[in-house]
Amino acid sequence: MRIVHIVTYVSVDGAFGGPIAVALAQLTELARQGHDVELLAGWDGQAVIDAEGVKVSLFKVRRIWPRGFSGLWAPGLARAASTRARSGAVIHIHLARDLVTLSAARAVSRHVRPVVQTHGMVMPDGRLLARLLDRFLTGAVLSHARSVLALTEREQLGLKEVARGPVVVERIANGVALKPASGLARRPNEVLFLARLHPRKRVMSFARMSKILVDSGAAVTCVVVGPDEGDLPLLRAFVKEHSLEEALVYEGVLPTGQAVHRLAQAGVYVLPSTAEVFPMTVLESLASGTPVVTTNDSGIAPQLASLKAAELTDGTPERLADAVQRILTEQELRDSLVSNGYKGLATTFSIKAVATQLSAIYGSQP
Structure with a gap:
């Protein structure tokens, strides 16, 4: 399968580290299992990412308003995502309440129904900006997705509340590959x-x-x-x-x-x-x-x-x-x-099992 993951932001300070780490772990294992994989991400213009078997395409972000990650926008990423979707790739969006992933979701929705994973970042929120984004963007993205992935039961319930319309939510774990220290001087204290x-x-x-x-x-x-x-x-x-x-x-x-x-x-x-x-x-x-x-x-x-x-x-x-x-x-x-x-x-946190589950989700429906 041709699989494309989309994440908000890559920067030299690793500020958006969790979702990037999850996406890279998933993509690296999917590549090991024989899939053609790519990461699309917003970019600060400086960070470098190298992951075995993963094509990485980074797009310079612009700041639309000064509100953390939600104020970032990467128009080039949305265009690239649309191109990948038209070519028949499976699209997996690590969605947050930001213009990078939300605009990418809108762009690909004309061609495919993406898989969406939110990492606990999209939960019911009474703040005005969150309510507006959910009303006009986030809810529609969730309800249009072929599958929305949740880490916990609490997140699963929250996503159903945010979605505007029926939503297919599936549980998934995070996982990483075993990487025992090699050649590193550990500082025991x-x-x-x-x-x-x-x-x-x-x-x-x-x-x-x-x-x-x-x-x-x-x-x-x-x-x-x-x-x-x-x-x-x-x-x-x-x-x-x-x-x-x-x-x-x-x-x-x-x-x-x-x-x-x-x-x-x-x-x-x-x-x-x-x-x-x-x-x-x-x-x-x-x-x-x-x-x-x-x-x-x-x-x-x-x-x-x-x-x-x-x-x-x-x-x-x-x-x-x-x-x-x-x-x-x-x-x-x-x-x-x-x-x-x-x-x-x-066992519990096996990245191999996570990637196998993702492959099944990707191939389960158009």
């Missing part, structure tokens, strides 16, 4: 936060956890990696106030596609965020052989608990610190988490 510095990701809980570890005498270096979306000034002020310049370091941003490599260097990965639908960095950490500390408040938590593949907490700095300290000091626990994570990637 490094505790890593890798996510956007947005209040929902709760980098300040990570910062307070770091202070607890330092105050307890733990020989750790805590590192924050990710683009600023509001919390960087708070983080820097906290570091200065508590004289943590040597123990709590902001490393900056990470290029798209480098998450697994960076995670493989850390001793522990900590994601204290709330209301995550299906955090890809957790799966990427499992793939890199790095133990994970995260919260119970995510769509992936039940599977992690069943697999015993991560330390789950209530997200408070104290519980996060306790979990990190156990992993750093109990080799048996560390080994168990890594082993169970690998097993989970071969």
Whole structure:
């Protein structure tokens, strides 16, 4: 099959990292299974993407209004998507409330019914802009799709509410390929936060956890990696106030596609965020052989608990610190988490199974 995936934005800071990581994982495995695959994405003009077996076509974005990703537009992408659709390609859109993917969906809808996947980004939202986009664009895209893919039951219900008309929603998991660290120097006492510095990701809980570890005498270096979306000034002020310049370091941003490599260097990965639908960095950490500390408040938590593949907490700095300290000091626990994570990637989070399911969806109807 000729398969084309469409994603909003690729940039040097990896700000739209989750959906890009999902699309690349899916496309790489689909290519391994013999399909002809391509990624179309909006582009900042600087980022470089290289994925085995995947043709990558990037289109410079314009900013129509200053509202995050929703204000971006890539007219060249919409035209290219229409051309691919006319040629008979299967179109899979990683849809958000933005003009890049919504305009692409409108363009291809004249020729094909696309597969749509929203990654928890399109849920009922009472804000005016969201209501307007849903009324005039998003709802119609969902109801026209041949299939809409949801990660959790909550997302499935939300998509049916947003859609204007009947909608076919199917459940799918995220998956990544097993990528054990090779030739990398792991820093066993490094505790890593890798996510956007947005209040929902709760980098300040990570910062307070770091202070607890330092105050307890733990020989750790805590590192924050990710683009600023509001919390960087708070983080820097906290570091200065508590004289943590040597123990709590902001490393900056990470290029798209480098998450697994960076995670493989850390001793522990900590994601204290709330209301995550299906955090890809957790799966990427499992793939890199790095133990994970995260919260119970995510769509992936039940599977992690069943697999015993991560330390789950209530997200408070104290519980996060306790979990990190156990992993750093109990080799048996560390080994168990890594082993169970690998097993989970071969079963629950198998990218091979995800790609096989996608192939069936693509071929099931015109």
